[in-house]
Amino acid sequence: MTEAWEAPLREAVAREHDNTVALLQRLVRIPSVNPKFVADPAQNREAEVQDAIEAELRALGFTTERSFPLPNRPNLYGHWAGGQERSLALCGHVDVVPVGDRASWTTDPFGAEIRDGRMYGRGAGDMKAGLAACIAACRAIRGLGLVLDGRLEFHAVVDEEAGGFGAMQAAARQPAPGAVLVAESSGGTIRPSAGGLEWVRVVVRGLNGHSSRRFASIYPGDHPARSSGRSVNAIELGARLLGAVRELETEWGVNRSYPGMPPGMNTISPGVMVAGAGCGPDGMPTILSNPAIVPDTCTIDFDLKFLPHERSADIRREFEACIARFAASDPWLREHPPQVIWDLYGLHFPPVDTPVDHPLSRALRESREAAGLPVTFEGALGVTDAAHYAAHGIKGIVYGALSADAHGPDESVDLASLLEAAQMIAAATVRFCGLRT
Ligand SMILES: [Zn+2]
Incomplete structure (x- = not known):
């Protein structure tokens, strides 16, 4: 069913798309290589990514705080106050894997160059695009003056690429959100399950x-x-x-x-x-x-x-x-x-087994249908931070933009898919959390 707020919300995301792309460029240009791979302060700048995200969240009226799952490596949390029953967390990781063989790249791995509708860089797809899409979704919701009924949380976590100790700590917080959307790239496919x-x-x-x-x-x-x-x-x-x-x-x-x-x-x-x-x-x-x-x-x-x-x-x-x-x-x-x-x-990753008729699955499906987009449900082959939420009984779904060559040279994200992901995450958030009347 199409809601009255639906088309204006998608338009609000589209109007801000240039700002979303610019935000993604800022995030990609801060190297945040997980220090478990390469210990180098010049590259291990997860905290600076968190600073950039925190500034965005505060400007949108989020209350923010931090915790330290690992020394000097902060998780960042934000929330808009709201009820427990329809509470939702939007989750993304700020760490990236190392550049690898620099000679195999045709662009600067931390240059965030845009070419033919794609942005290139380590972490562009995995998964700073997801973080940018979630922020863009919140900006559009806020911009239209929509007030969510359920509490909306933002979890920007460290260490997904080398164990997920950031998400483990985020998922253990109380009160726990009713569900989590992990904005890893999925090319618009709804991924409610993972082995x-x-x-x-x-x-x-x-x-x-x-x-x-x-x-x-x-x-x-x-x-x-x-x-x-x-x-x-x-x-x-x-x-x-x-x-x-x-x-x-x-x-x-x-x-x-x-x-x-x-x-x-x-x-x-x-x-x-x-x-x-x-x-x-x-x-x-x-x-x-x-x-x-x-x-x-x-x-x-x-x-x-x-x-x-x-x-x-x-x-x-x-x-x-x-x-x-x-x-x-x-x-x-x-x-x-x-x-x-x-x-x-x-390490231990429990499976994710969110039903396709779970309210968050439905919210994503209905948001895509309302926008005239095809709906595909498929399991995820790799493990994500959703596993750590599942360990605490929090149902999760992976949903995000279309990326290519994650963990390889010339990693990139398709910018049109970034727009679509932000629009769908915005609409699904409003559907899931509901609106204050
Ligand atoms: Zn990832």
Whole structure:
């Protein structure tokens, strides 16, 4: 249903589009590389991005405050007072990934150059365009004198690109908003769901020995030279374990699915495999030895994705059962079962599973329909800060502009899509929060 405020709101966003583009340029020109990738004060300027956003929010009548999820790295919050029941948070992250190979860029990564309707720069798409779109939406709402019934919060968070400790803290605040719109780029697709992600380490223990005595371990028989010096090679056990995990992955991929998600996206990808001698408290070998030592530790880190409707606790149990079955098939491993370590690096991303008839889904759908735009619902393949809100029971949706080459050279955002995103976020915010009468 088209509302009376609808067309004027879209027009108000359009009138301010040049200012929105200029704001995005200012944000892109402040390098805010996550310091976990590169520690360089000249590039780690998240706080300056927050200063720029805070000035915008204050000019729009937001009350602002900060918190520090990590030392010297502030989250910025703003809010317009309003009721709890229809409260909403607009969320974006201010950190960006490093430039990477500078020679592969055809523009200055922090120049925010505009060419053929696109703005280029690190963070232009991921996701300073989202922050600019949310500010533009608030400016239009304010400009028309619309007063929202529900409380509107603005969460500009740090650290999305390296763990999401900013959003973790934002999502834990009280009173919690009723829902969150994470304005990562989506090209106008409404993304109400995302798979969960776990990083899990499996530590396989063998028995050290001298490589010259390997024959004593791998050939049968009772030659006197085979009577001592037996070893158990952890690398070979680890390689066999990979096969067992691959079988579980295939079983999940073939038998399970979720609407709007490509079949088989629930993968268990081995990402790191390290073998050596000794084993520290973190499950890593303490000595990366030379090949003369048969390794007694093989450590494998997996990136495990599961479907939006699955529960992390169930997935963990299934994975552990797979490792236990594998161990039961081997006499040595029966006595020395592999160790499974969850929450690697303190990370854990619950799935996002917001219904397509949730009020925020509806608000976005109706806003696009009212503007004569096609409506597509699809799950998100990557994890976003919406996961950290989901951990606190806050339903979230990813919705934003159309970007290209995020994390790569010549990252860019389409400026027409920035306008559309700002218009739709404005309309969906008014629909979701309602108006004071
Ligand atoms: Zn992002």
